[in-house]
C-alpha cells in the first residue's frame with residue numbers, strides 16, 4: 048500500500064501562525080508517495096475548499112492549533128459540499144482534546160491526529176482511509 | 180468517478196486528473212477529434228528558485244480579465260525516491276488563487292525528465308477546451324526544459340537569477356538561444372544590472388526573423404517590471420501570429436508527443452517484465468521493438 052497517485056492538500060485555517068507541524072506532515076506524506084499541495088497560513092475554509100476543487104485532491108488535511116477546530120472543520124465540510132465536492136476526504140490535526148473527537152467525526156473528519164501520535168501512525172491512517 | 184458536476188471547475192479539474200493519470204493506451208484512446216483552438220500559450224522556465232511562480236502570479240493578474248480567462252499549469256518535480264512530490268508553486272500564487280478568471284493546477288513531473296509532466300500536451304489542450312483564453316505553463320527548472328517547452332508554447336520566457344556567473348552558465352548550456360523574452364528576476368538583489376547588461380549583449384546577436392528578444396528586469400514588489408513583461412509578451416504573440424508557420428508548429432508538437440508516448444510505452448513494457456533487462460543491448464532493443472506492437476504479433 049502506498050500513497051502513490053494520491054493528491055492531498057495540507058491547509059491551515061484559523062489564526063494561529065505555527066505551520067511547522069503542517070510542513071512536517073506534508074513531507075511525511077510526500078515520503079509515503081503522495082503529491083502534496085500546501086496553502087500557507089491563515090486561509091479561510093472557503094478558500095481551502097476552492098483550492099481543493101481546482102487541484103482535484105483526494106483529501107484535505109486541516110492543521111489547527113487555535114482551538115476553533117469545530118467551527119473550522121464544519122465550515123470546510125460545508126464549503127466543500129457547496130462546491131459539489133463533499134466526497135473529498137477531510138482530516139484534522141493539531142491540539143484537539145479527545146472530548147471533541149466525536150463531534151468532529153460527525154462534522155465530517157475521517158481522521159483526527161494529535162501531537163502525541165507518531166508520524167508513521169498518521170501516514171498509515173491516511174493511507175488506509177484513502178485506499179479503502 | 181464522473182466528470183459531470185454541477186460545478187464546472189470541478190468538472191475541468193476532474194478531466195485534468197484523468198488526462199494526467201492516463202497510461203499510454205488510455206492517452207491514445209482519449210485523443211479526441213476536437214481540434215485544439217488557437218489560444219496563446221506562454222511558457223515560463225528557468226533554474227529552480229529563479230522566481231518563476233512569483234512572476235506568473237503577477238503576470239496572470241495583469242493579463243486576466245472578464246474576457247481573458249487564464250489557466251496556469253505549474254509543474255514541480257517528483258521525488259525519484261518516494262515518487263511523491265511537494266507541489267509548491269501554488270503557494271507563491273496565493274494572491275491570485277481566489278480570482279474566478281484564473282485557474283491554477285499543480286502537476287508532478289512523474290517520469291518525465293524534460294522539465295514537463297506526462298501528457299502535458301493533452302493537459303494544455305484540455306484547459307484550452309474548457310474556455311481559457313491563455314495558458315501559462317511553469318516548467319520544472321532543470322535539465323532540458325528550455326528545449327521541450329519551446330515546442331509546446333508560443334512564447335518562452337526564461338527567468339534568470341541576478342547572480343554573477345549565471346549568464347555564462349546559461350550561455351554554456353545553450354539555453355540562451357531558446358527564449359523569446361529574458362527576465363532577470365529579483366532585481367532588488369545586487370548584481371541585477373550587470374546581469375541585464377550581459378544578457379542584453381548576448382540577446383542582441385540573436386535577432387531571428389526580426390524578433391529581438393527583450394531583456395526585462397523584475398522585482399516582486401515593483402509592478403512596473405511585470406507590466407513591461409506583459410507588454411513584451413503581447414508584442415511577441417502578435418509578431419508570432421503574423422509570421423507563424425502553422426504546419427511547422429503542429430509538426431514539432433506531434434513529434435514531441437509521439438516521442439513521449441513511445442518512451443513511456445517502452446517504460447511500461449520494461450516495468451511489466453524486467454527479465455527483459457537481462458538481454459544484451461541488441462536483444463533488448465529487438466524485444467522492445469517487437470513488443471511495441473503486441474496485437475499484430477499475437478494475431
Ligand SMILES: Nc1nc2c(ncn2[C@@H]2O[C@H](COP(=O)(O)OP(=O)(O)OP(=O)(O)O)[C@@H](O)[C@H]2O)c(=O)[nH]1
Nearest residue numbers: 226227228229230231232233271320365366398399
Ligand atoms: N528578493 C526577491 N526574492 C524573490 C523575488 N521573487 C521571488 N523571490 C523569492 O525567491 C524564492 C523562489 O521564488 P519562486 O517564485 O518560488 O521561484 P520558482 O522559480 O517558481 O521556484 P521553483 O518552482 O521551485 O523552481 C522565494 O523565496 C521567493 O519569495 C524578488 O523579486 N526578489
Ligand SMILES: [Mg+2]
Nearest residue numbers: 231232267268
Ligand atoms: Mg515555482
